[in-house]
Amino acid sequence: MPFQFSKQEKLKSRSIIGDLFDKGLSLKQSPLKLIYAKIDPPLEPKIQFAVAVPKKSFKGAVERNRIKRLIREAYRLNKGEFFNNIEGSYALLFLYLGKEMPTFDTIEKPLISILENLINRTNEK
RNA sequence: UUUACAGGCGGCCUUAUCGCGCUUUAUCAAAUAAAGUGAGGAAAGUCCGGACACCGAAGUGCAGUAUAGCGGGUAACGCCCGUCGCCCAUGUGUUUAAUAUGGGAAGGACAAGUGCAACAGAAAGAAUGUACGGGUAAUGCCGUAGUGAAAUCAGGUAAACUCUAUACGGUGCAACGCCAUGUAAAUCAGUGUUUGAGGGUUGCACGCCCAAAUUGAAGGGUAGGCGGAUAGAACUUAGCGGUAACGCUAAGUCUAGAUAAAUGAUAAGGAAGCUCCAUUUAUGGAGUUACAGAAUCCGGCUUAUAGCCUGUAUUAAAC
RNA sequence: CGGGAUGUGGCGCAGUCUGGUAGCGCACACGGCUGGGGGCCGUGUGGUCGCAGGUUCAAAUCCUGUCAUCCCGA
Numbered sequence: 001m002p003f004q005f006s007k008q009e010k011l012k013s014r015s016i017i018g019d020l021f022d023k024g025l026s027l028k029q030s031p032l033k034l035i036y037a038k039i040d041p042p043l044e045p046k047i048q049f050a051v052a053v054p055k056k057s058f059k060g061a062v063e064r065n066r067i068k069r070l071i072r073e074a075y076r077l078n079k080g081e082f083f084n085n086i087e088g089s090y091a092l093l094f095l096y097l098g099k100e101m102p103t104f105d106t107i108e109k110p111l112i113s114i115l116e117n118l119i120n121r122t123n124e125k
Numbered sequence: 126u127u128u129a130c131a132g133g134c135g136g137c138c139u140u141a142u143c144g145c146g147c148u149u150u151a152u153c154a155a156a157u158a159a160a161g162u163g164a165g166g167a168a169a170g171u172c173c174g175g176a177c178a179c180c181g182a183a184g185u186g187c188a189g190u191a192u193a194g195c196g197g198g199u200a201a202c203g204c205c206c207g208u209c210g211c212c213c214a215u216g217u218g219u220u221u222a223a224u225a226u227g228g229g230a231a232g233g234a235c236a237a238g239u240g241c242a243a244c245a246g247a248a249a250g251a252a253u254g255u256a257c258g259g260g261u262a263a264u265g266c267c268g269u270a271g272u273g274a275a276a277u278c279a280g281g282u283a284a285a286c287u288c289u290a291u292a293c294g295g296u297g298c299a300a301c302g303c304c305a306u307g308u309a310a311a312u313c314a315g316u317g318u319u320u321g322a323g324g325g326u327u328g329c330a331c332g333c334c335c336a337a338a339u340u341g342a343a344g345g346g347u348a349g350g351c352g353g354a355u356a357g358a359a360c361u362u363a364g365c366g367g368u369a370a371c372g373c374u375a376a377g378u379c380u381a382g383a384u385a386a387a388u389g390a391u392a393a394g395g396a397a398g399c400u401c402c403a404u405u406u407a408u409g410g411a412g413u414u415a416c417a418g419a420a421u422c423c424g425g426c427u428u429a430u431a432g433c434c435u436g437u438a439u440u441a442a443a444c
Numbered sequence: 445c446g447g448g449a450u451g452u453g454g455c456g457c458a459g460u461c462u463g464g465u466a467g468c469g470c471a472c473a474c475g476g477c478u479g480g481g482g483g484c485c486g487u488g489u490g491g492u493c494g495c496a497g498g499u500u501c502a503a504a505u506c507c508u509g510u511c512a513u514c515c516c517g518a
Contacts, residue, residue, distance in 0.1 A: 003143055003144070004143095004144070004145095005144070005145075006145085007145085007146080007387090010385075010386095011385075017385070050385060051385085052385075060416095060417070060418090061169095061417085061418055062416095062417055062418055063417095065386095065389095065418065066389095068385095069145095069389055069390075070389090070390075072144095072145095072389085072390095073143095073144080073389070073390045073391090074390090076143085076144065076145095076390090077143080077144095077390085077391095093385095104390065104391070
């Protein structure tokens, strides 16, 4: 079941999200930015995921929803490749920093490269 | 065929591979499977009106806010319908008047009081001028001229204060109820109290309530979870009443309920409209297809909007 | 979801309550003082008063609608 993305995998806790902004580590690959942190004690689905698009860049709710859906889709299709055998529990938060409407391709490529970097970092430790 | 106005529809269809929310069924549960279902006319702005919920009195007075011909519709409204007067445009008529059609608008009161009117002008409210003409015994008086938006009339102005009539308790689903977690000030109930600072209660006043101590009881916050929460002033069709808004009756239908927030992604093909180009005048090629995403729920208003359909009026061309 | 404020020359502000002339500082242009710069002095340019409609003889000002920006509460 590598391509599913259910409700449980969404990062929902307000306090964890607040901590991410305070002391999370970040990886950037334009137009995306990933903020992540290792969570201890581990969460139930070990990897939890969230998306955010700033209201300042995109005023309309339709555009913001569209970008969030694209990012979520790209994450859903690629997460199995990276996280199936990972150690530890992580919270991930993707931010979209671009100013123009993306297509699926312009989302997927930087997302893959960010995930590769993330895996490399966690293995080094 | 052009333009304007009014009303309606409004990101289409198929296949493949993945995927999401909710409901029901199957399994002890979890996970899973199957079936069903899943954004709008504005879901938006939050400008009005309600439903619904709560408040230690939500009381009295003042203040404040809103509305404004008349009649009707409605749960209610500042919304909608009809109508009278007013204003504008066009046609007929034409010295004026009148009349037809269409459109517009917050349309009570200035003989209750207070205020305001730049510049110009003699004068803008306790003011009656100047010139010419008329008239008279003479003055008062009458007309014309000039300034100005308004000039002799106790005028104009209330989208000036104000007055009159009517309506309004306050706060809002982040209301409110419940569950789990559990340290202290704090809360609730009973007993009790003289003075009174102080505090609370709707902007103010009155009024009302609280307040030491002691006994007893159950809990509150803590970005957590559940309920509130989706069947309703609902929708569709038919008949009847009404100029209309709308109402009544009957039959049928079930029509989103998320919560860092579901309704999507990729690929291929197709249909229709519009624009541009080419020409064998009917085809080919290219481009484009809006505004925009439910968040307690309804009724309005306002704003955004490609294209299509219907109706009315109008313009031009051809026959 | 609820509440509040602000839009005026290039920039920062006053004027709005109480309607008739849009003003101040900085900046800009020209001239003067100086050998030159800075500084000071003088003169000048520059504003659909966010937008639309209405009331009025007359609107930055009053009324209605609308757009944008900012702030606050939970």
